Amino acid sequence: MRSNPPRLEPKADKDTVRRHNLSLVLRAVHDGGEATRAGVAARVGLTRAAVSSLVEQLLDSGFVTESGKTFSGQAGRPGTVLKVARTGVAGLGVEVNIDYVSVCVTDLSGDDRVRLAEHTDNRAAPPAEVLAHAAALASRALGSAAELDLRPVGVRLALPGLVSGGTVRQAPNLGWNGVAAGELFARALARPLPVGSDNEANLAALAELWFGGVGRERTFLYLSGEIGVGGALVLGGELLRGAHGFAGEIGHVVVDPAGPACRCGSRGCLEQYAGQRAVLRAAGIDENAGLPGMAELESRARADDTRAVEAIRRAGSTLGLVLSGAVNLLDPDAVVLGGIYRTLMPWLAPPAARELDRRVVSGLWSGDSGRLRASSLTGDASRGAAALVVRDALADPAAYA
Amino acid sequence: MRSNPPRLEPKADKDTVRRHNLSLVLRAVHDGGEATRAGVAARVGLTRAAVSSLVEQLLDSGFVTESGKTFSGQAGRPGTVLKVARTGVAGLGVEVNIDYVSVCVTDLSGDDRVRLAEHTDNRAAPPAEVLAHAAALASRALGSAAELDLRPVGVRLALPGLVSGGTVRQAPNLGWNGVAAGELFARALARPLPVGSDNEANLAALAELWFGGVGRERTFLYLSGEIGVGGALVLGGELLRGAHGFAGEIGHVVVDPAGPACRCGSRGCLEQYAGQRAVLRAAGIDENAGLPGMAELESRARADDTRAVEAIRRAGSTLGLVLSGAVNLLDPDAVVLGGIYRTLMPWLAPPAARELDRRVVSGLWSGDSGRLRASSLTGDASRGAAALVVRDALADPAAYA
Numbered sequence: 001m002r003s004n005p006p007r008l009e010p011k012a013d014k015d016t017v018r019r020h021n022l023s024l025v026l027r028a029v030h031d032g033g034e035a036t037r038a039g040v041a042a043r044v045g046l047t048r049a050a051v052s053s054l055v056e057q058l059l060d061s062g063f064v065t066e067s068g069k070t071f072s073g074q075a076g077r078p079g080t081v082l083k084v085a086r087t088g089v090a091g092l093g094v095e096v097n098i099d100y101v102s103v104c105v106t107d108l109s110g111d112d113r114v115r116l117a118e119h120t121d122n123r124a125a126p127p128a129e130v131l132a133h134a135a136a137l138a139s140r141a142l143g144s145a146a147e148l149d150l151r152p153v154g155v156r157l158a159l160p161g162l163v164s165g166g167t168v169r170q171a172p173n174l175g176w177n178g179v180a181a182g183e184l185f186a187r188a189l190a191r192p193l194p195v196g197s198d199n200e201a202n203l204a205a206l207a208e209l210w211f212g213g214v215g216r217e218r219t220f221l222y223l224s225g226e227i228g229v230g231g232a233l234v235l236g237g238e239l240l241r242g243a244h245g246f247a248g249e250i251g252h253v254v255v256d257p258a259g260p261a262c263r264c265g266s267r268g269c270l271e272q273y274a275g276q277r278a279v280l281r282a283a284g285i286d287e288n289a290g291l292p293g294m295a296e297l298e299s300r301a302r303a304d305d306t307r308a309v310e311a312i313r314r315a316g317s318t319l320g321l322v323l324s325g326a327v328n329l330l331d332p333d334a335v336v337l338g339g340i341y342r343t344l345m346p347w348l349a350p351p352a353a354r355e356l357d358r359r360v361v362s363g364l365w366s367g368d369s370g371r372l373r374a375s376s377l378t379g380d381a382s383r384g385a386a387a388l389v390v391r392d393a394l395a396d397p398a399a400y401a
Numbered sequence: 402m403r404s405n406p407p408r409l410e411p412k413a414d415k416d417t418v419r420r421h422n423l424s425l426v427l428r429a430v431h432d433g434g435e436a437t438r439a440g441v442a443a444r445v446g447l448t449r450a451a452v453s454s455l456v457e458q459l460l461d462s463g464f465v466t467e468s469g470k471t472f473s474g475q476a477g478r479p480g481t482v483l484k485v486a487r488t489g490v491a492g493l494g495v496e497v498n499i500d501y502v503s504v505c506v507t508d509l510s511g512d513d514r515v516r517l518a519e520h521t522d523n524r525a526a527p528p529a530e531v532l533a534h535a536a537a538l539a540s541r542a543l544g545s546a547a548e549l550d551l552r553p554v555g556v557r558l559a560l561p562g563l564v565s566g567g568t569v570r571q572a573p574n575l576g577w578n579g580v581a582a583g584e585l586f587a588r589a590l591a592r593p594l595p596v597g598s599d600n601e602a603n604l605a606a607l608a609e610l611w612f613g614g615v616g617r618e619r620t621f622l623y624l625s626g627e628i629g630v631g632g633a634l635v636l637g638g639e640l641l642r643g644a645h646g647f648a649g650e651i652g653h654v655v656v657d658p659a660g661p662a663c664r665c666g667s668r669g670c671l672e673q674y675a676g677q678r679a680v681l682r683a684a685g686i687d688e689n690a691g692l693p694g695m696a697e698l699e700s701r702a703r704a705d706d707t708r709a710v711e712a713i714r715r716a717g718s719t720l721g722l723v724l725s726g727a728v729n730l731l732d733p734d735a736v737v738l739g740g741i742y743r744t745l746m747p748w749l750a751p752p753a754a755r756e757l758d759r760r761v762v763s764g765l766w767s768g769d770s771g772r773l774r775a776s777s778l779t780g781d782a783s784r785g786a787a788a789l790v791v792r793d794a795l796a797d798p799a800a801y802a
Contacts, residue, residue, distance in 0.1 A: 162762065162763055170764065231730070240641075240731070242733065243734040244732055247731050252729045252760070253725075253729055253730065254725060257722055265762075266760040321658055322726075324667075326730060328650040328651070329650065330730075331642070331643025331644050331646070331647040331649075361647075362571065362645065362647040363571065364645060
């Protein structure tokens with residue numbers, strides 16, 4: 001029982017329905033964690049016979065596995081347990097940020113099975129070189145994936161800037177303008193895989209939504225603090241992309257119109273107050289010290305170094321100011337702080353929360369509202385990217401069999 | 402051929418389908434402006450016979466009228482022209498703002514058929530009195546509507562603050578906190594009509610979307626400049642309401658954390674720089690002069706009075722600063738300025754556009770982008786409110802027959 005090849009002629013209706021149902025059944029198994037055929041049938045509203053036939057196809061094509069274990073707690077005959085496969089179809093995510101590249105392979109369940117990261121100054125080299133370097137790291141990850149019997153069916157790039165149709169329109173901190181990142185990456189990757197691209201904060205926000213235990217908070221603003229400050233808004237479980245795909249640029253909200261020049265061409269952007277370099281500089285640490293610099297900042301703050309603590313507090317207060325405006329505008333359930341902000345929360349969060357308390361007109365952010373919190377994950381953008389590839393496969397498994 | 406009463410038992414399926422199709426046909430006639438039965442059938446994908454039966458029901462219950470005119474330009478027999486009725490089911494919208502009350506009755510096509518407005522300082526009286534006054538004005542509008550054979554089937558209140566479930570949680574400029582506005586209004590209105598409530602900027606934005614010729618710009622940020630500065634975001638033709646219904650409060654985005662105290666409890670909110678009172682005061686006009694004060698401001702600006710022109714320009718520049726942040730965050734297609742901003746555009750728009758040009762990172766707001774524009778309508782919130790009542794009737798005509 002092999003899947004039919006995709007057809008586009010009008011007669012394809014029956015195929016289309018079967019393909020759709022195949023995805024329904026696969027997603028029921030995926031979302032359920034562990035499921036029986038009877039449980040899946042009840043959940044998706046198809047007959048037991050139809051589900052069995054579809055499950056056969058999913059077993060044949062390696063999307064689903066069956067264990068000897070049986071459920072007997074439910075009504076009817078005990079059934080063997082179905083799970084999505086730990087091998088086979090997988091997703092590859094590649095984050096190219098200002099001073100690092102990070103790669104992740106997730107399996108069908110979204111678990112991150114391969115992780116690789118390298119610290120490297122991506123401002124120093126031309127885009128083609130940076131992307132070739134990322135492709136080399138991705139190739140190593142593909143090798144590790146093969147050893148685990150995982151077969152990534154696509155790549156998604158996570159990029160720190162405005163991305164549209166595979167092209168980086170603007171990534172001020174990389175100095176990229178109109179860079180066809182998807183194409184350059186695909187050319188450098190030995191394996192011919194479909195390559196998609198997206199903003200890194202968007203993908204980190206999706207990772208937080210899917211794996212971060214956000215729970216009922218399906219409407220939240222996500223910030224990724226790095227050298228740049230990225231943002232993304234998730235509304236009822238979906239990304240708000242805006243009219244042209246450029247929403248979320250909270251790093252370029254103006255704090256002081258006469259403030260320091262920003263690489264975007266404006267002045268006084270949030271990034272100039274709460275970005276990694278600004279915080280390091282204010283703490284008296286080399287602003288280009290990258291991750292070791294951040295570790296130094298944290299250790300000084302832990303040792304109650306006044307300058308370090310003050311630098312983080314001031315960033316938190318400015319962050320809170322801008323966040324209060326965003327919350328007044330968007331009314332999210334929560335604000336989730338990722339990237340460098342995660343480890344700085346003890347010093348960053350109180351002054352930020354104070355501004356939110358004072359300035360959010362709904363009053364829902366008063367006192368200890370618990371609405372401002374650290375992200376649950378690190379290295380989330382590449383995982384979100386990989387999971388998005390997997391999500392496409394779950395939506396139409398027949399196309400990936 | 403009378404509509405069946407709504408039923409909720411399982412057997413109601415056939416009724417439910419007919420009710421749904423009744424709405425489909427009505428909306429096809431509504432959206433088409435003028436239509437034939439054959440045209441409607443082609444548009445909604447039902448048989449000609451089914452459409453004829455549903456049209457009979459809509460004619461019987463007065464939602465649709467038929468004219469002697471025929472279309473012969475289309476294939477097949479010429480058909481008589483169907484239109485939504487200019488009489489019968491209608492909507493009533495009531496805007497209670499800081500210094501005026503405005504009432505509008507729209508017919509099924511959304512045309513505003515009755516308009517009444519009164520200037521009155523609503524800060525001076527307790528909420529129950531303000532709402533009783535608004536109800537008295539609404540009653541007069543109901544009288545005028547009756548003379549036009551219009552029968553409003555519901556009321557929607559437009560209120561300048563955070564509204565949730567009929568209650569004004571916060572309207573800083575009115576000084577209202579936790580006011581059950583819907584209930585107070587309903588009690589004061591002689592006629593027993595269902596009363597809904599919403600934020601005034603939300604309703605003005607919907608009016609702009611439906612009647613303002615926004616065209617393809619279905620993702621836009623709307624600002625209503627009054628004593629307060631309200632805002633609303635329309636995303637792909639739908640209002641973004643946020644997690645608790647409080648989105649859009651752009652008037653309380655902070656411009657300067659140490660700026661003048663705002664009635665919301667914060668400091669330096671946009672309202673303190675670009676609200677009606679701030680602009681009047683900066684121009685050297687009594688800040689409480691209301692509409693006559695605004696007329697005076699405009700006439701001074703037209704006469705090139707430096708202080709008046711400078712006051713409006715400074716407001717425009719501050720508005721542009723805050724808008725650049727909102728655009729970076731939300732990536733709308735356009736920003737639409739309503740209320741007092743409409744007539745101030747010649748002086749307000751250039752400095753605002755300059756900030757957007759300089760500070761929006763996508764570059765889509767550079768130069769003469771045409772994305773910042775005045776709203777097409779005045780008194781839009783009450784019309785949007787009335788049209789929302791009509792939209793409910795269009796969605797389920799059987800419930801209003």
